[in-house]
Amino acid sequence: MLDKTYQPKNFEGPIYSAWEGARAFAAGRGDREGAKPFAVVIPPPNVTGSLHMGHALNNTLQDVLVRFERMRGRDVLWQPGTDHAGIATQIVVERQLMERQEPNRRTMGREKFIERIWQWKEESGNTIIGQLKRLGCSCDWSRQRFTMDDGLSKAVRKVFVELHRAGLIYKDKRLVNWDPQLLTAISDLEVEQIESKGHLWHLRYPIEGVTFDPEDPSTFIVVATTRPETMLGDTAVAVHPDDERYKHLVGKNVILPIIGRRIPIVADEYSDPEKGSGAVKITPAHDFNDFEVGKRHGLPMISVLSKDARLDIGPETDFMQGVEMTPQLQGKVLEWNGVFRFAARTM
The missing domain is CATH 3.90.740.10 (Valyl/Leucyl/Isoleucyl-tRNA synthetase, editing domain)
Known part of the structure; x- marks a missing residue:
């Protein structure tokens, strides 16, 4: 007899595991040899916490798109990954250290602090990937990347060098937004302009x-x-x-x-x-x-x-x-x- 209400946890987990076991989301499979490729790079969520409703909507739309193209016979790659979000992640970890009354980043030194950052990345990043899988996202998880991975960083450097040699980007002395406490540059999007009454x-x-x-x-x-x-x-x-x-x-x-x-x-x-x-x-x-x-x-x-x-x-x-x-x-x-x-x- 069917349950009165649908209990997704009783069905979605096993179904998703079966999909993964059959490599249903893998790009470059033998049965798709010669098929026209179709690739989407996931906008990498920041490893600073959990996903929100905006992520759910965005990833659902991408999932609909890539599943549709698979059904059309194309060799689909939905490339998953997460973003390091350097400043935001640093703030989260520093707040944790303060709440736990542990030494701050200056006291523990750069190397130890970076170790704590990586620990947080593993904890938060795994949570995010688990949430994406719970949504049913059909990414090729065998290709999962992180923006600070050695391979990805090497690819970024390669592209930047090529763009520089082509004259499409340049290096110059420019004014930047600077945070004197975090000791890092921050983007215009991360700056909140506040008018205050000053003195001339x-x-x-x-x-x-x-x-x-x-x-x-x-x-x-x-x-x-x-x-x-x-x-x-x-x-x-x-x-x-x-x-x-x-x-x-x-x-x-x-x-x-x-x-x-x-x-x-x-x-x-x-x-x-x-x-x-x-x-x-x-x-x-x-x-x-x-x-x-x-x-x-x-x-x-x-x-x-x-x-x-x-x-x-x-x-x-x-x-x-x-x-x-x-x-x-x-x-x-x-x-x-x-x-x-x-x-x-x-x-």
Whole structure:
């Protein structure tokens, strides 16, 4: 007698095991020799937890597609795999260490921490594969890959080299989103832009060749900034090309206060005449808009922050480009170097 309600666990497991035993999902089988190939690479789920409803919908649609093509006689490969999701996985493992009151990643060291990452990958990754099988996904599990596998990494390097040689990708010095706590670059998609109420500092940049007089505005340009610590890496001051107040200064230089670096006054539409003084400091190494201005005008990119967001202005750093180390400046360098950026902002 049939049960009143359908109990999938009584049937789906044995049926799926029979499919796997018969290699029903395997690509390149002898009985499909000469058949037209059809391949789908599964969007690899991150090994940071369990699958969700979005995965269920996505994989169901893919499964319908590949099963349909198998029934048409094609040699089908549905390539399974999982993604390392480096930053997210690191956060998960670090949270586990904290909850278990175990040493953090810095205390245990890189090698031990990587071992813990791999342990988590095995635990989480196996859970994900089990969930996909419970869904009935007809992947060729004999070809399962992980984005950090040696073979897959080698294939990625090969493709990148080929694309580079073909001129389709290039290597360049670019500004990136950087996390000073995780010490890694993060993508634009992982950045949440939050507006906050800041404070404006107004700085006078003396015009080169003119005797500076704090009471005479014709001897300097005023710029306003919410990040005064980045002035240490300024390589230009930008004004709008149609701003009559500054047209006569375009092409001349100003002297970076305290530092003494000569930097040009450039005309660029990025500067808004209606905001502040109409003149903006340009620090290509620490602002995405400034980076684009710097590219347009061929400006140097002087980094003045370390990986952990401290001032990095020692004698052997980018900071020294175009700078003469006077006794006064040396004292400031000793005072400021290594200071956290927020603390430096108020010094």
